[in-house]
Each structure stands twice: as structure tokens, then as C-alpha cells.
Amino acid sequence: MANSKFEYVRQFESHDVLLPQTYIVVRVDGKKFHEFSKFYDFDKPNDIRALKLMNASAKNVVLKYKSDMILAFGESDEYSFILRKDSVLFNRRSDKLATLFGSLFTSNYVALWPKFFTDRPLDLKHLPYFDARCVLYPSLPIVKDYLSWRFVDTHINNLYNTAFWQLVLKCGMTAQESENRLSGTVSSEKQEILFTDCGINYNNEPEIFKKGSLITKKGDIIHVDVIKEIDQLFEGC
Numbered sequence: 001m002a003n004s005k006f007e008y009v010r011q012f013e014s015h016d017v018l019l020p021q022t023y024i025v026v027r028v029d030g031k032k033f034h035e036f037s038k039f040y041d042f043d044k045p046n047d048i049r050a051l052k053l054m055n056a057s058a059k060n061v062v063l064k065y066k067s068d069m070i071l072a073f074g075e076s077d078e079y080s081f082i083l084r085k086d087s088v089l090f091n092r093r094s095d096k097l098a099t100l101f102g103s104l105f106t107s108n109y110v111a112l113w114p115k116f117f118t119d120r121p122l123d124l125k126h127l128p129y130f131d132a133r134c135v136l137y138p139s140l141p142i143v144k145d146y147l148s149w150r151f152v153d154t155h156i157n158n159l160y161n162t163a164f165w166q167l168v169l170k171c172g173m174t175a176q177e178s179e180n181r182l183s184g185t186v187s188s189e190k191q192e193i194l195f196t197d198c199g200i201n202y203n204n205e206p207e208i209f210k211k212g213s214l215i216t217k218k219g220d221i222i223h224v225d226v227i228k229e230i231d232q233l234f235e236g237c
């Protein structure tokens with residue numbers, strides 16, 4: 001490799017290598033998907049095609065790096081990839097991990113789009129893209145709490161969104177009326193409102209909506225109660 005007098009500029013590059021023997025979570029999240037989902041007329045609150053597309057994209061990421069992967073969990077426009085603590089993927093460089101996961105996820109999402117949105121081609125002015133970050137977790141109990149956090153978030157958001165949209169779509173409330181009706185209510189009250197006002201038993205909602213999606217390192221996509229299964233999910237880690 002020829003050296004030039006310009007080579008020295010490389011010294012300005014810094015590499016943020018992540019601590020060794022520490023769990024890495026790479027989380028990708030869709031950029032402005034609130035608008036994106038409006039533009040492409042996603043069903044509210046849950047567009048099943050969009051969730052399946054997220055899952056298919058994430059599955060390809062998991063399978064590509066399966067020897068480094070413990071599991072992945074996704075909801076809405078985000079996916080978390082949990083890597084083994086001894087992973088040396090990309091020499092544990094944070095910028096490489098985040099950018100490559102973000103772009104690998106995005107390229108899969110774009111390439112697989114027509115499989116799920118068969119009658120709605122992507123518009124060049126409204127392309128999907130995802131941010132990505134790496135977060136380090138120093139112990140298994142904290143990694144378990146991380147996953148539990150995302151799982152509880154899925155539940156809370158889905159219950160609220162399901163109740164909100166049913167009040168709008170089924171009971172003809174305005175967004176403001178629906179918001180007021182739900183304001184200050186706890187989970188059990190939201191379930192009660194859904195049942196009495198809209199005739200919907202929240203327990204019968206699809207598992208993928210209520211529980212999010214978990215991808216094992218083998219690539220199986222499952223919808224489980226993460227809190228109940230948490231120890232089993234990390235067995236041997």
C-alpha cells in the first residue's frame with residue numbers, strides 16, 4: 001500500500017471500541033414512522049403487513065450474525081438485537097455495529113417491501129430509513145430488564161392505541177374525545193372501556209400486537225410473555 005504525505009489525516013479518526021465481555025444491544029428505530037405510516041396508509045393502530053416486514057428484515061439480520069446473537073425483539077418500528085457478551089463482531093466497534101446493522105436492516109426492509117405491500121410501491125421521496133445505537137449492559141439481570149422494558153412498553157402502547165383507535169373507529173369519537181376518555185386510566189380500566197364501549201375483549205387481540213415479536217438465534221419468530229419466560233430465554237448465556 002503506497003504511503004502519501006496525506007496519510008497522516010487518518011490519525012484524526014477515533015474508534016469507539018465497546019468494553020469487552022459486556023452485552024451489546026443494537027436497537028434500530030424507523031425515522032419518522034409516524035409520518036411514514038400515514039403516507040403509506042398503515043392500518044391503525046397495527047398494520048400487520050408492516051409488522052411482518054419488520055420481522056422478516058430482522059430475521060435476516062439475526063441469521064446473518066447468528067453466532068453473535070442471543071435473540072432479537074421487535075415492536076412497532078423498532079428492533080433490538082441482543083449480542084453475546086463475548087461477541088467480537090466488527091472488533092466491537094460501536095460505529096461499525098450501529099451503521100452496519102442500521103443499513104443492513106434498512107436494505108432488507110426496502111428489498112422485502114413489495115412482498116408485504118404488494119399493491120403499494122415505495123415512493124422515492126418517502127423512503128424508509130432507520131437509526132441505530134449500541135448500548136452496553138454489564139450483567140445478565142440488566143439485559144433481562146432491558147428486554148422486559150421493551151416488552152412492557154409494547155403492552156402499554158398497544159393497549160392504549162387499541163382502546164384509542166377503537167373509540168374513534170367504532171364509537172365515532174374524535175381523537176380529543178378518545179384521549180379524554182382514556183386520560184388517567186390504568187390498564188384494567190382501559191380493558192374495561194374496550195369491553196363495555198367497544199365490545200372488544202383485549203385478551204382476544206392477536207398475540208403479535210399484544211406481545212411484540214421475538215426472534216431466536218435459529219430464526220424462529222415467536223410471540224411470548226417475555227416476563228414469564230425471561231429466565232428460559234437467556235438459558236446458557
Ligand code: ATP
Binds near residue numbers: 043044046
Ligand atoms: P422518530 O424518528 O423519532 O423515531 P417516529 O415517528 O418514528 O419518530 P416512534 O416513537 O418511533 O416515532 O413511533 C413509531 C410510529 O410509527 C408509531 O407511533 C406509529 O404511529 C407508527 N407505526 C409503526 N409501526 C406501525 C404499524 N405496524 N402499524 C401502524 N403504525 C405503525
Ligand code: ATP
Ligand atoms: P470493508 O468492509 O472493510 O470496507 P471492503 O472490501 O469494502 O471492506 P474497501 O477498502 O472499502 O474494502 O474497498 C472497497 C472495494 O470494493 C475496492 O477495493 C474494490 O475492490 C471494490 N469496489 C468498490 N467500488 C467499485 C467499483 N465502482 N468498481 C469496481 N470495484 C469496486
Ligand code: MG
Binds near residue numbers: 029030
Ligand atoms: Mg426514535
Ligand code: MG
Binds near residue numbers: 029030031032033077
Ligand atoms: Mg421511529
Ligand code: MG
Binds near residue numbers: 029030077078
Ligand atoms: Mg419507535
Ligand code: MG
Ligand atoms: Mg468498504
